[in-house]
Amino acid sequence: MPLDLDQRKLFGLEYWVKHWYRYGLCFDRYSRLLQQTAAFSPQALQAFQNQHLKRMVGAAYRDIPYYRDLFSDLKLKPEAIQTAADLTKLPYLTKELVVANFDKLVSVKKRNFLCKVAKTSGTTGSPAQFIRSFNSINFENAAVWRQWKTGGDQGGKRRITLRGEVVVPMSQSKPPFWRFNPANQELLMCGFHLNENTFEAYLQKIMAFQPQILSSYPSNAYALAKYFRQHKISYRFDAVFTSSETLSPGVRQFIEETFQTRVYDWYGQAERVAAIGHCPKGTYHIQEDYSLVELSPMGQNFEIVGTHLFNEVMPLIRYKTGDLVKANPEQSCDCGSHFRTVASIDGRSCDYILTPEGYRISAANHIFHGVENVLEGQLYQDNRDCLIIKVVAASGFTEHDRAELIRNARENTSERMKIVVEEVDHIRRAPNGKFQSIVSRLPLDHNGPPETLASPA
Template sequence: MKGPFKVQCWLKKLYRHGPRFQRHFNTLKHTQSYKPEQLLAYQSKMIQKIVLHCYQHVPYYQDLFRSLKLDPHTIQGPKDLEKLPLLDKRTVQENYDRLISKKHYNFLCNMGTTSGSTGMPGKFVRDFDAINFEHAVVWRHWRNAGDMGKRRVSLRGEIIVPASQNYPPFWRYNPANRELQMSSYHLSRDNCADYIEKILDFKPQVLYCGPSMGHVLAKFFRLNQVDYQFDAIFTSSESLDPEVRAYIEDVFQCQIYDWYGQAERVAAIGQCAHGQYHIQEDYSVVELLPAPESGLYELVGTQLYNYVMPLLRYRTQDFVEMRESVYPQMACACGNYFRKVERILGRSYGYLLTPEGYHIAITAHIPVGVDNVIETQFYQEKKGEVTLKVLTNGNFTESDRERLVFNTLKHTSPHMKVHVMEVDDIPRGPNGKFINIINKMESLN
């Protein structure tokens, strides 16, 4: 399998980092230092193009513009987007086929799926150009932090080896990215010595991880009294608590550069070298929808590059506390004029603990493809046992239940005890956020 995997790595890199990637990357090196008036002009130009495309080629928007009696040419810039209604995940689900462009759908497109922080499974299509643009934006974030293609180790939730495997190696090498991809599923007290030994042998300079897995890895290094220093750590996919950040940075003696995004690709926030979180204003148009009485804002994003399934004014259901809600008049020390974010309350993941002691932080794969499920929450009180609370559409079948159990065993452990409980409601956590995993256990049991 090593040969086919290596070929797959190089083909994926070619697909994501070809001439289009380089063209976008070169443009983004300039737009990151645009002044507010330049950013507005840039966004306005891109909005006009994608709105006209929606009107001409996307059935959902064609009907929407007709029903509103709205001329697409009247939408000239970010403020004019308010003429359109907000779009949410349920509307996307119900109108999936009608949101696909009749002009741009082709075999180079990529399907993204998510259960996300809302617990509601969703699927989204991106075209070839949008995929290359996405990677150019992310690579800019990495390059600005000093990663020019350094040796890296990643703990990002991918299925590296089967969940049932109980012996090393729990990793594989991606030669295209000089990356050691390590299994998040098998990182446990019993296996941590193997992970530490491999990392010391590989000598990576950069760590890519979700905060929860980075936190667990740091605890195992400290527990085993092993010192190691990275040049930088890049976190994403989950909210990064200040205490977790401080612990990881102390153990690995370097700075964390955090990143926020979502499968829908409608908004991105990156942390610069000076510690400031910035909305990536050249990535999309981000509106800030005030949350009543909380002082927070919901992120509402409009895509600028995805022409196969464009999302206009999409509600992320992720919230932020802003440092400044309008473009600043003075550039950040990093050189950009992007709005600053004080705190992201996007995603708050816990983890599940398997009978083998593995920590499962990513559960997005589990409800995908299961019919009649609206939301899923994972609740654990005992090691090796989990309850799936599911909110259904009223047509939930025994086959759906069996598929949920099968998927859970596949993505956690074949020895996991799984209960499926239909519920009428799944209560939200603080600030109205959905909590995907609730774990009542101690972190390193």
């Protein structure tokens, strides 16, 4: 009889499988490579990028129907793309084009049973999926591990992870709100259940576990820091690693001062076409050996446009992420890296869903997964007891789709939450033109931390 999800987690099988995918056969090789490229001169780095770009373009032309047709239409041969500057000969790739041409964007030769499918609704509000090769998954985690090493985590330190995963059922009202991951020797704590009523349980577990590293969404790290301050409890982490949400300067300062440490932030996306991370000096650096990144002007900001260098199964070339950064007037950094810098990452701000129980939920895009007839979807809340799901529906949208959205929302938020599905013709964008996956009109104290915060008392 097959094991259910809770049994697989109980015996650690799911964690070991994930661990193998992330730190598999190629991980050590990529880790050694990335340690070398981090010290490359600008000339050596450019040569490295051009070498892998030519290899990727050649593979795309040979094995990817979409690119073969594109090059034919443009009357180009892959030899026309030799350097990053040559990429302007090709048009941008958007999420909408990926959705419309998914099958044609997958390699006819490289795809196998080791590939993984990543799904996202991202910042444009329309669902999409992307295929990652086993090698590219290893490469991704080698890049993340380099970032952790930058923060002083060489492995072996006790870590708690407080992110968006549903670690225990949302309906659970009593501890434990955590599970131990034996594969990574880390304590996975459920960010959804952290509130005033549950903090004492979280605190007791943290004090018993004595973690040295915190890996978290900025919002969850901030919430944890706020509770520590409110209860006048002093605790020091060796480092805090944040990702997946915009980290404001005020929030960063608040976390660093509360936990007497440095925050290392990491920007990435499901498409894996760009990565940006903090160096020890606190500067954001584009990870130039991870992918080929173009910064396309958009008003006073720049949009991140990325090109894969290590995923031949579904290479994305000149992919527009929709995420924005601010330019850094001071391109040089005292850390000595030759990677370009940016001042800030502005494309990941989001609100939160607040449940009747007081749980704050920021990663809720999976509510739309599996519902095929939704063109765009947004979660809207102006009442703590009610969640409105705004959808731009396709012509085939049915009551079954509506019921599935409601069921997904209840499973991932609260059984006590009233769920309303509202069909709309258009979902309004934010003033900066970005799509907001979650919009909350609840008081700021419930939505998340303000931009600037007071110093500790």
